[in-house]
Amino acid sequence: MTKETRYGLTSLKRDFPNEEACLQFVFDSQHTRKCSCGGQYHLIKGRKQFQCSKCRFQIAPCSNTIFHKSATPLSLWFHAIWIFSNAKSGISALEMQRQLEVTYKCAWRILSLIRKSLKQSEEKLKGDVEIDSAYIGGVKSGGKNNEKLGQAIAAKAIVIAAVERNGQMRAEVVKVNSATITKDFIDKHIAKGETRLLTDGSRNYERAVFGMKRESVDHSKKEYVRGDVHINTIETFWSHVKRSITGTHKAISHQHLQSYLDAFVFHYNNRYNDKERFASLIGSLLHA
Numbered sequence: 001m002t003k004e005t006r007y008g009l010t011s012l013k014r015d016f017p018n019e020e021a022c023l024q025f026v027f028d029s030q031h032t033r034k035c036s037c038g039g040q041y042h043l044i045k046g047r048k049q050f051q052c053s054k055c056r057f058q059i060a061p062c063s064n065t066i067f068h069k070s071a072t073p074l075s076l077w078f079h080a081i082w083i084f085s086n087a088k089s090g091i092s093a094l095e096m097q098r099q100l101e102v103t104y105k106c107a108w109r110i111l112s113l114i115r116k117s118l119k120q121s122e123e124k125l126k127g128d129v130e131i132d133s134a135y136i137g138g139v140k141s142g143g144k145n146n147e148k149l150g151q152a153i154a155a156k157a158i159v160i161a162a163v164e165r166n167g168q169m170r171a172e173v174v175k176v177n178s179a180t181i182t183k184d185f186i187d188k189h190i191a192k193g194e195t196r197l198l199t200d201g202s203r204n205y206e207r208a209v210f211g212m213k214r215e216s217v218d219h220s221k222k223e224y225v226r227g228d229v230h231i232n233t234i235e236t237f238w239s240h241v242k243r244s245i246t247g248t249h250k251a252i253s254h255q256h257l258q259s260y261l262d263a264f265v266f267h268y269n270n271r272y273n274d275k276e277r278f279a280s281l282i283g284s285l286l287h288a
């Protein structure tokens with residue numbers, strides 16, 4: 001386990017004190033300063049272009065990135081990315097608007113572009129992997145005596161997640177909670193031969209994990225932990241996601257839930273090092 005490291009506002013201002021520093025960073029992430037002619041690239045003062053000292057060739061480092069057509073200064077983008085990166089419980093567009101002193105529309109657009117850049121890795125999980133599903137979102141109550149439970153559940157979205165112990169997470173919004181859907185999720189995200197799957201007693205797994213090593217705890221019999229068999233890591237993730245949605249975002253439409261989920265997974269998978277998480281976020285935006 002890597003030691004946790006902080007990356008606060010002081011660090012951000014030190015590394016990226018102005019627009020030039022941000023431009024240099026974007027250039028250096030994609031190109032070398034040395035031109036093939038033997039010259040050196042320098043930032044042209046007052047512009048977003050770099051030019052070779054010898055052959056005069058010009059490069060616009062933002063041209064293939066998300067920052068290209070944005071009227072928002074790079075330094076403001078970097079500040080927004082830093083806020084997002086450190087906001088482990090998520091951040092609303094209203095909050096971003098207040099912090100950056102921009103319009104709501106601008107804050108919303110920045111947040112939506114950041115979330116869209118956070119596609120989950122296709123690398124398969126292995127080792128001890130906990131898997132579980134949950135109902136997320138929806139504002140309807142189940143009623144005092146659960147008489148409206150059916151409606152309340154229908155208003156929620158179903159999410160399946162899997163997490164390696166001390167490792168990475170994958171999570172997806174799915175249409176129904178069935179054995180077939182669970183099997184598709186497992187085929188896509190889990191390396192079968194190298195995995196011990198840890199689940200609850202849901203019947204879905206019996207068909208879905210055919211041929212795989214699996215151990216389960218039976219929540220219906222109040223069995224939550226048996227030796228090292230439990231799904232507590234994933235349960236902790238669910239409660240974090242649910243609390244964050246209620247506390248920060250109030251409600252999320254089904255249409256946008258996957259991109260919010262991608263953000264929670266991104267924060268989880270980059271949980272130990274604030275500076276690396278920030279760098280990785282900028283990297284994903286540069287290549288989005």
Ligand SMILES: [Zn+2]
Binds near residue numbers: 037056
């Ligand atoms: Zn040159």
